Amino acid sequence: DVVMTQSPLSLPVTLGQPASISCRSSQSLVHSDGNTYLNWFQQRPGQSPRRLIYKVSNRDSGVPDRFSGSGSGTDFTLKISRVEAEDVGVYYCMQGTHWPRTFGGGTKVEIK
Amino acid sequence: EVQLVQSGAEVKKPGESLKISCKGSGYTFTNYWIGWVRQMPGKGLEWMGSIYPGDSDTRYSPSFQGQVTISADKSISTAYLQWSRLKASDTAMYYCARGISSTDYWGQGTLVTVSS
Numbered sequence: 001d002v003v004m005t006q007s008p009l010s011l012p013v014t015l016g017q018p019a020s021i022s023c024r025s026s027q028s029l030v031h032s033d034g035n036t037y038l039n040w041f042q043q044r045p046g047q048s049p050r051r052l053i054y055k056v057s058n059r060d061s062g063v064p065d066r067f068s069g070s071g072s073g074t075d076f077t078l079k080i081s082r083v084e085a086e087d088v089g090v091y092y093c094m095q096g097t098h099w100p101r102t103f104g105g106g107t108k109v110e111i112k
Numbered sequence: 113e114v115q116l117v118q119s120g121a122e123v124k125k126p127g128e129s130l131k132i133s134c135k136g137s138g139y140t141f142t143n144y145w146i147g148w149v150r151q152m153p154g155k156g157l158e159w160m161g162s163i164y165p166g167d168s169d170t171r172y173s174p175s176f177q178g179q180v181t182i183s184a185d186k187s188i189s190t191a192y193l194q195w196s197r198l199k200a201s202d203t204a205m206y207y208c209a210r211g212i213s214s215t216d217y218w219g220q221g222t223l224v225t226v227s228s
């Protein structure tokens with residue numbers, strides 16, 4: 001299985017400050033069709049996961065533009081330009097290139 | 113509006129069988145894969161497997177192969193996750209989600225509690 005490694009595990013952030021989450025895969029996530037299927041999800045407390053970013057850097061409809069994704073190959077990043085109170089939760093990366101699909105272990109974002 | 117609506121919470125005893133459901137609406141059910149994701153209490157997300165309702169092509173994560181069965185009834189736009197003999201370690205929240213390389217819509221989750 002492709003191992004997805006996220007860091008940090010916990011990310012205390014001051015409101016209005018930026019935050020960055022790293023996700024590394026044990027194999028390249030470039031699919032034979034040329035796409036890189038790396039997704040980011042947000043899970044707020046008590047809620048279902050919600051997709052924020054797909055194919056590395058494409059933001060879902062309704063996702064604030066303070067969220068951005070970048071990276072290539074095996075190294076990816078989710079950035080929040082200015083953290084707001086509603087951003088508290090756990091963030092997961094997920095690869096959709098290889099079977100079985102696999103998630104990172106999660107990064108808990110909290111307000112300092 | 114795309115929706116995935118899951119069946120309600122279940123409380124079962126070890127050794128019992130269970131089948132939970134995920135009903136899709138607002139889109140052509142047979143055109144999209146449905147995946148199942150486990151979240152054990154206080155833990156992260158784990159991909160269990162996926163089914164393509166159009167032809168019932170099913171793929172399992174090796175960790176879950178033989179432990180659960182994924183199926184779908186396209187006539188009623190519903191996917192299923194079932195166990196023949198539950199264990200206490202199956203206690204978790206189970207989510208269904210639409211998509212194969214990415215999952216854009218998720219169900220609300222079904223909490224399964226297995227306890228004697």
